[in-house]
Amino acid sequence: MFSDKKQKSIMDTSSQQNIIAHGTRIVGDIESKGPFRIDGSVEGNVRTEGKVVIGKAGNVTGTLEGVNVDVEGKFSGKLLIKGTLSLKSSAHIEGEVQVSKLAVEPGATFNATCSMKGAVKALNNGEKTSQKNDKGTERTA
Structure with a gap:
């Protein structure tokens, strides 16, 4: 019975937060199921699949894929x-952003191209619409 509990806790790491501390520099790719707090440099x-928090001292350069992200520091990339x-x-953001929802506090720097997934669908109440572009090709949104 004791070994079952130990095995279960080893397998369920999605709730444990990974921390990249101030002064730590990581060069390379990181993949995890759990949340991250980045106060160092990546x-x-x-x-x-977890939440990512880039702290005030945090700096990320590259591609970040996640569900929910809070940025207090710097991000450059995608x-x-x-x-x-x-x-x-x-926050200071530069690059390309694809997101479902965006919340920006006054004072944040946001120098990025931004596309919001689901925005067209929400504006059209979920109905698909057809539009012709300048080449006469029909596009469905």
């Missing part, structure tokens, strides 16, 4: 967010 791609991207007043 140069590479980060992919997680953000692919399935849920909400929250930019605090100290």
Whole structure:
């Protein structure tokens, strides 16, 4: 019975937060199922199913794929967010952003191209619409 509990806790790591501390520099790709707090520097791609928090001292350069992300520090690259991207007043973002929801506090720097998935569908109440572009080709939104 004791071994079953131990085995269960080893397998369920999705609730444990990974921390990249201030002064730590990681070069390379990171993949995890759990949440992340980044107060150091990451140069590479980060992919997680958990929440990511980039602290005030945090700096990420690369591609970040996640569900929900809070940014207080710096990010440069490509953000692919399935849920909400929250930019605090100290945030500095540069690059390309694909997100479902975006929250920006006054004072945040947001120098990025941004596309919001689901925005067209929400505006049209879920109805598909057809439009012709300048070449006469029909496009469905």
